[in-house]
Amino acid sequence: MSVLAAIRAPARRNAFATAPRAAMRSSMRMRPTIRKYSTESPPNPPPKSGSNAWLYGSISGAALISVGYYLYSTSDAGKEAASAAKSAGQAVKVKTNLVPTKEDYQKVYNEIASILEDNDYDDGSYGPVLVRLAWHSSGTYDKDTKTGGSNYATMRFEPEALHGANAGLQVARGVLEKVKEKFPWISYGDLWTLAGVCAIQEMGGPKIPWRPGRIDGFAKDATPDGRLPDASQGSDHLRNIFYRMGFNDQEIVALAGAHALGRCHPDRSGFEGPWTFSPITFTNDFFNLLLNEKWVWRKWSGPKQLQDKKTGTLMMLPTDYVLAQDKSFKKYVKQYAEDQDLFFNDFSKTFSKLLELGVPENQWVTPEPWVLKNADE
Structure with a gap:
């Protein structure tokens, strides 16, 4: 039985047993009010033979999904069905073109x-912490169980919001609530990943292909702790974490280049300091410094980390340092240190892939990602 059929049958029985007919007529009249975005969608192309019946059937199906969602989502037992209903409803909206346009999302981007x-805040920009939010909300994906990833924006819920790797990200989520209030139609998953794209591009980085279609899930969809990297570990740990998501060694190193941005905080990760001298500008400096500076272990009361011998103001994490020690990782570090264009190109593709996990x-609004x-363009 399909997901739609599984939802439709009990929803139909319960709806007619418990809801007045007037309420049912109201829930069925969804097309005139379903779209409340800032710009209008282009008209649908002329329907092919037989497509009108499918179109009206799909819209009716969406109405039934809404009824099913209302009936099921209020109970714990119905949370799984409710998530499936949201996903199916998003797919129907995509098929019937009842979705925001690229111009709508460009307005959200501009607001961010x-x-x-x-x-x-920090070095004068929320950009680095928004990149971290996008990455941590997507990097929980497990390709074997097909759980986690950016689809449900589950960092909104405990205990995921309290995972050690997510310490401090309430700052990023709070900042983006102002954007959510202005554009309430955007899902949290789309908002958080779009914010990461915006931050990279606005801080001088490459264009990141991105597309919308994520839905908001429930607390039951939250992922267990331990799916994000532990910065105190070595190369085996990095591979275990990133291979689970579906990345290879080259992609692991490319994503690490985001450490050109931001800094660590003792009250969050326990570590302290920036990786580069320009922590709000996206460059290949992380690789240049990692390869060419002399790094020594810092003597302090905090966790093990390295500092540059020359100034003592920069830091590297143990998981950063192994990139220059592991033979497979190091060859990509050298390539990116020597060629920023190559790094930008590889980072763009890999970060875009990361944001789509799960x-x-x-559910995607467009078959090909937008740029x-x-x-200021």
């Missing part, structure tokens, strides 16, 4: 860009 700078193909404009 407008709030990036803040002289009272999202069913039929959104920078705020």
Whole structure:
């Protein structure tokens, strides 16, 4: 039995048994009010033979999904069905073109860009912490169980919000609530990943292909602790974490290049300091410094980390340092240190892949990712 059929049958029985007919008529009248975005969708192409029946059937199916979702989502036993209903409903909206346009998402991007700078936060920008939010909300994916990833935005819930690797990300989530209030139609998963794309591009990085279609899940969808990297570990740990997501050694190193941005905080990760001298500009400096500076173990009361011998102001994590020690990893570190264009190209593809982990193909609004404009373009 299909997901739609599984939801439709009990939903139909319960709805007619418990809901007044007037309420049912209201729930069926969803097409005139379903779209409330900032721009209108282009008209649908002329229907092919027999397509009208399918279109009206799909819209009716979406209405039934709404009824089923209402009936099921209020009980613990119905949470799984509710998640399936949301996914099926998103797929129907994609098929019937009842989705926001690229221009709608460009407006969200521009709004995020407008709030990036803040002289009272870290080095004057929320950009690095927004990149971290996008990465941590996506990097929980497990390709074997097909759980985790960016689809459900489960960091909104405990205990995932309290996982050690997510310490401090309440700052990023809080900043983006202002954007969510202005554009309530966007899902948290789309908002968080789009914020990461915006931050990379606005801080001088490459264009990141991105597409919307994620749905918001429930606390039951939250992932267990331990799926994100432990910075105190070595190369075997890195491979276990990233291979589980479906990445190879080259992609592991490419993603590590994001450490050109931001800094560590003792009250969050326990580590302290920036990786580069320009922590709000996206460059290949992480690789240059890792390869060419002399790194020594820092003598302090915190966890093991390295500092540059010359100034003592920069730091590297143990998981960073192994990239220059492991033979397979090191060859990519050298390539990216010597060629920033190569790094930008590989990072763009790999970060885009990361942000799509865990999202069913039929939920995507567009078959090919978009490239959104920078705020000043």
